[in-house]
Amino acid sequence: MATEQSKSESEDGVERYYAGIGEMKVAHNPHQLVIMGLGSCIGLALYDGHAKVGGIAHIMLPEGKDGSNTGKCCKFADRAIPLLLKEMLRYKAVKERTVAKIAGGASMFSAMDTLQIGDRNSIVVKEELKKTGIRLVAEETGGKYGRTVTLDTCTGKLGVKTKDGIKSI
Amino acid sequence: MVKKMDEGERQVFWDSVLELNAFQKDALNELGNIASCHAVTSLAEMTGLTINIAVPTVEVVSIEDAEKKMEIEKMVAGIFVQIDGGFSGYLLVLFPERSALSLVDILMGKMPGETKSIATEMEESALMEIGNMLASSFCDAIADFFQFSLLPTPPSFAFDMMGAMVENVMIVLAQAQETNHVLLFKCDFQEETEGGIYGYILLFPHHDSLKKMLSMLEAEVE
Numbered sequence: 003m004a005t006e007q008s009k010s011e012s013e014d015g016v017e018r019y020y021a022g023i024g025e026m027k028v029a030h031n032p033h034q035l036v037i038m039g040l041g042s043c044i045g046l047a048l049y050d051g052h053a054k055v056g057g058i059a060h061i062m063l064p065e066g067k068d069g070s071n072t073g074k075c076c077k078f079a080d081r082a083i084p085l086l087l088k089e090m091l092r093y094k095a096v097k098e099r100t101v102a103k104i105a106g107g108a109s110m111f112s113a114m115d116t117l118q119i120g121d122r123n124s125i126v127v128k129e130e131l132k133k134t135g136i137r138l139v140a141e142e143t144g145g146k147y148g149r150t151v152t153l154d155t156c157t158g159k160l161g162v163k164t165k166d167g168i169k170s171i
Numbered sequence: 172m173v174k175k176m177d178e179g180e181r182q183v184f185w186d187s188v189l190e191l192n193a194f195q196k197d198a199l200n201e202l203g204n205i206a207s208c209h210a211v212t213s214l215a216e217m218t219g220l221t222i223n224i225a226v227p228t229v230e231v232v233s234i235e236d237a238e239k240k241m242e243i244e245k246m247v248a249g250i251f252v253q254i255d256g257g258f259s260g261y262l263l264v265l266f267p268e269r270s271a272l273s274l275v276d277i278l279m280g281k282m283p284g285e286t287k288s289i290a291t292e293m294e295e296s297a298l299m300e301i302g303n304m305l306a307s308s309f310c311d312a313i314a315d316f317f318q319f320s321l322l323p324t325p326p327s328f329a330f331d332m333m334g335a336m337v338e339n340v341m342i343v344l345a346q347a348q349e350t351n352h353v354l355l356f357k358c359d360f361q362e363e364t365e366g367g368i369y370g371y372i373l374l375f376p377h378h379d380s381l382k383k384m385l386s387m388l389e390a391e392v393e
Contacts, residue, residue, distance in 0.1 A: 023235050023338065039243035039334025042342050062234070062342055110339040111251040113327040119342055148335025150244060165246065165331055 018152075021060045024077035028057040028089045035153040040106035042120035044079070044127050044143070045151040047103045048086055048136065049158040050095035056155040057090045059083075063119070064126035079126045083134050102136050103160045103171060104128070105151045107143040120144065140171040191231060191385075198388040199356070202316060203227035207358035207372060209312035210305045217304060218277050220362050227358040234341050237353060243334030247271070248289060250302025250326045251340065254310060257319025258384060260376035261340050262309065264302040265333060270368040271298055289330045299328045309372055317387055337373070344375050354381055 018034045019027040023043065027035050031054040037045040044061040059082040076082035087097060104127055107120035124143040131138050142149070142162045152161040159170045191199070207227050215222045232240070248271035250264040266274060268289075275286040278297045286294060303326040314321040329336055341353055356374035361367060376384065 023238050025235075039238075039332045039338060041335035041337075041339035043338055063346060108335070108339070110249075110329050110331060110336050111327040113251055113253060113324060114339065114343055117343060117346070119339075119346060146329065148332035150332070 021058050021076075023060050023062055024075070026057060026059040026076045026082065026086045026089065028055065028086070028093055029155055030055045030093055031155040033155055035155065036150070037106075038150045040149045040151065041108055041110050042106070042114075042123060044104055044106040044123045045149070046082065046086065046127060047105075047151065047153045047160050048090055048095075048100050049103070049153065049155070050090065050099045051101075051158050052099050053093070053095045054155055055090055055093045055095040056153045056158065057086045057093075057095075058151070058153050059086045061123065061127060064122050079123065079130050083127070083130045083136070087134065087136070097135070100136055101139045101158075102131050103140040103153075104138065105142040105149050105160065105162050105171070108145050108147055108149070110146060110148065112146070142169070142171050191229075195385050195388070196229060198385075199229040199354075200227065202313065202384075202388070203229055203356045203358060203374075205316060206309045206312040206356075207360070210309040210358075210372060211360045213304055213308040214301065214360070217301070218274070220277070220368065222368075223361050223363055225359040225361070227356060230355050230357070232353060232355055234345060234353065237341060237355060238334060238338065241333055241337065243332060245333045246331065247333045247336070248298045248302075249329045249331070249333075249336045250299055250306065251329070251336070252303065252306040252326050253324040254321055255324070256321040257314065257317060258321055258376065258380045260374060260380055261344065262306050262323070263336065263340055263373040263375070264305050264370065265336070265373070266298065266302075266368070266370040268330075270370060271330070273368050274298060274301055295328050295330075299326050302326055302328070305370075305372060309374070317384070340373075340375055344377070347377065 016032050020036050021027045035058040037060050046059045049056045059076040061079050061082045062077045065078050065080045107124035109120045147164050150163040211222050211224050246268045247265045252262045254260050272286045275294045275297050310321040310323050358372045361369040
């Protein structure tokens with residue numbers, strides 16, 4: 003699946019896998035999963051701390067209308083969560099142990115505030131997580147700034163880099 | 172299996188609408204050329220700089236590919252304008268960080284290198300002013316060409332990662348149009364001196380506007 007065509011860089015034996023818009027990536031420790039430049043998109047990170055398996059999805063919009071899913075499978079929140087979870091189970095993750103962290107959902111320009119695409123993205127991702135039965139343990143959403151997120155599959159920490167610095171959730 | 176067929180059909184639909192033929196490509200290139208020359212001339216007049224302009228490109232790209240074509244984490248000053256009237260869409264003017272700082276120096280009559288960051292409203296509004304001027308003259312040229320009126324909204328400003336800004340604009344477009352592809356007018360300009368100021372103008376037309384524009388271009392020739 004998505005993991006097969008992943009772009010990776012080696013750094014001390016740690017591979018970094020990048021997920022573009024609408025893509026998902028799954029890996030086990032010690033590898034890292036990265037989404038660069040999240041604006042109003044959501045970076046969803048799932049993690050099973052026992053199996054040390056992590057997965058990320060770069061979600062673009064809340065839901066796809068019927069038949070509009072022409073591109074990548076993870077573009078829409080309602081489809082991305084089951085797909086990412088299924089892929090993680092293949093990597094021996096267990097659903098009951100899996101927790102979620104999310105970041106992104108910003109509105110980069112004030113002229114777009116009324117559209118609330120970022121906010122709606124966060125809300126729908128949270129609803130879908132609840133429906134699927136996955137606990138959301140941390141989030142860094144909203145605001146007016148871009149984010150790059152990195153999931154460390156050794157610790158389950160999600161590093162969130164913005165123009166003001168890096169923090170870990 | 173039925174679903175799969177539907178998706179396939181839809182894919183063909185979008186591709187066929189957005190696949191430009193040689194004539195359309197030339198016409199849009201020419202239009203982009205006129206508009207960006209117009210915009211950059213006004214920038215040159217405002218700043219007193221000599222600015223060279225690269226031949227603008229017009230491409231139809233999928234959202235995923237657009238993202239792969241840029242340096243996502245590069246810090247840029249971005250000015251966003253929404254366009255309405257005879258044509259609707261979004262326009263984004265981007266200046267990489269160093270160019271943005273140099274522009275602020277020039278506009279505020281400071282020594283080169285004096286502006287160190289884009290932290291206060293002063294720098295923001297200086298850059299917003301420049302971006303707005305570029306956007307308006309770009310729109311003016313298009314409006315003149317087609318003889319309709321274009322109404323750009325007041326600009327909004329951000330200083331952040333290039334990827335996050337472009338992504339946000341494309342998603343607004345994808346949301347409105349349910350499309351997976353965007354037409355990208357890209358125009359690079361650069362000050363004559365080495366390591367000088369450079370920037371980009373990106374135009375994201377709405378799908379209907381693009382169709383309208385293409386048919387008007389074709390009518391122009393006949």
